[in-house]
Amino acid sequence: MESSSQSAVFTWLTTESSMSFIAGKQRFSRHNETEYPVGFSRYRVVFLAKQDCDENQQTIDIQVVCNWLTALSTDLSLAAIERHCGLSCIELCSESALSQAQLSQLDNLTTVELFEVAPNAPLINTPGLLVMDMDSTAIEIECIDELAVMAGVGAAVAEVTELAMQGELDFEQSLRARVAKLEGADAQIIETLCAKLPLMPGLKEMIAELKSHGWRTVVASGGFTPFVDHLKQLLSLDAAFANELDIADGKLLGSVSGQVVDAQFKADTVVSCAEQWQIAAGQRVAIGDGANDIPMIETADFGIAYHAKPKLAKAADIQIDKLNLKVLPYLFQLK
Numbered sequence: 001m002e003s004s005s006q007s008a009v010f011t012w013l014t015t016e017s018s019m020s021f022i023a024g025k026q027r028f029s030r031h032n033e034t035e036y037p038v039g040f041s042r043y044r045v046v047f048l049a050k051q052d053c054d055e056n057q058q059t060i061d062i063q064v065v066c067n068w069l070t071a072l073s074t075d076l077s078l079a080a081i082e083r084h085c086g087l088s089c090i091e092l093c094s095e096s097a098l099s100q101a102q103l104s105q106l107d108n109l110t111t112v113e114l115f116e117v118a119p120n121a122p123l124i125n126t127p128g129l130l131v132m133d134m135d136s137t138a139i140e141i142e143c144i145d146e147l148a149v150m151a152g153v154g155a156a157v158a159e160v161t162e163l164a165m166q167g168e169l170d171f172e173q174s175l176r177a178r179v180a181k182l183e184g185a186d187a188q189i190i191e192t193l194c195a196k197l198p199l200m201p202g203l204k205e206m207i208a209e210l211k212s213h214g215w216r217t218v219v220a221s222g223g224f225t226p227f228v229d230h231l232k233q234l235l236s237l238d239a240a241f242a243n244e245l246d247i248a249d250g251k252l253l254g255s256v257s258g259q260v261v262d263a264q265f266k267a268d269t270v271v272s273c274a275e276q277w278q279i280a281a282g283q284r285v286a287i288g289d290g291a292n293d294i295p296m297i298e299t300a301d302f303g304i305a306y307h308a309k310p311k312l313a314k315a316a317d318i319q320i321d322k323l324n325l326k327v328l329p330y331l332f333q334l335k
Contacts, residue, residue: 007062009070013090036077036093042117043093043116044089044114052086052201065112072098079091079093084212110322113320121333127213128279129217129285130216131284131285133287138231140199140200144161166290166309167291171292175256181254194226194230202325202327206329220266220269225242239273288304288306307321318331
């Protein structure tokens, strides 16, 4: 089959059944996800769902991706990767690795993100464990910053939070310093914030897809128990860990009690939960965004940086920089 329309590559792959396609001088073959060419470099191009983006921009971006594919000047094998998250995904396999210059040509696309398939990527259809950070990962906000705004001390607390996220301050010290500024605030602000907690886009779809394959899902947060407990109930998570705010007579005391959920506690959660549920080696995954998540990311078999600070991005196995949490299941392999 030949076509002068570069976007016909996408149409061929997603709607037709023929095993090969020619566009200009570029030849494409088709493979199934579980039967990719052995020894080839593997990449996945993930497209944001129509309902999550400007449809005109998506059409333009698909055209750019198809132009890019036909300009790679090497035989490629393609596969449509299917998950139940509402995104589109193309896997391309190349006999030789693509150059950084070739990979970077898609960087400016707002509805598309390109990933190299990691050799150690977990299996989506084998039970696994996902341990998530909460603030700015599972939800869109930093809870302590929002509580501080409601208590009238927002600017002072936000400044400390940013330093902690960047890894410039010891987490426990920064936690206690921030919580101290909440002393005397009405405890009702916790319930008010829980009622309007903004979930990260794609969180529900990601959790549902993993749970359909027998995965265990956990939140380990340097935030506070009312919020992780809310998420646990809302999403039917298997476990949730966070810090306990001290409250008396309807007021915040400006302190936390019990075991502090710090970076090491998060890392230990990956190990303890994997042991509890007998999760196989290679199937322990962690995702976060800040420096406090680095030990957790490094302890996991597969660490994901989500719209992350530079220090965490460097430590992770893979980074989601542009799209939302629906992407995560597309990073995993099918057995």
